[in-house]
Amino acid sequence: MGDHVKVVGGSNHVGETGMVIRVGEAKDGSSKDAAGDTTLYIFSDLSQSEFSVRSTDVQECADVSAGLERLGSYELYDLVLLDRTSAGVIVKVEHSSFKVADLVSPRRLPYSRDAPV
Numbered sequence: 001m002g003d004h005v006k007v008v009g010g011s012n013h014v015g016e017t018g019m020v021i022r023v024g025e026a027k028d029g030s031s032k033d034a035a036g037d038t039t040l041y042i043f044s045d046l047s048q049s050e051f052s053v054r055s056t057d058v059q060e061c062a063d064v065s066a067g068l069e070r071l072g073s074y075e076l077y078d079l080v081l082l083d084r085t086s087a088g089v090i091v092k093v094e095h096s097s098f099k100v101a102d103l104v105s106p107r108r109l110p111y112s113r114d115a116p117v
Helices: none
Strands: 004-007 017-023 039-044 050-054 058-060 079-081 087-093 097-101 107-110
Touching: 004 039
Parallel strands: none
Antiparallel strands: 004 017, 004 058, 017 039, 039 050, 079 087, 087 097, 097 107
């Protein structure tokens, strides 16, 4: 616990950095999952939220992720048309999707080169 790590594989958090805040425990009290990997709970530098990954998917680092600002032809804070009557603003760019805020609720939209967001 307390190590600063970067996710290098195995999850949709690849590239994110953060601090290990706890080590997960299985129901039997051990810290390993069925595959024998330890689950780490990480507090993200970027999103300021907690997520979990297997210990084999991280490496210790001093870097702090800056986050993505562009995916395809779209950028962070672009105004996008969601359907014929509603629009939203891209509030987070991830590796293959966007988080879009509109008047109803935040949405996660997958990115596709063929279909406009």
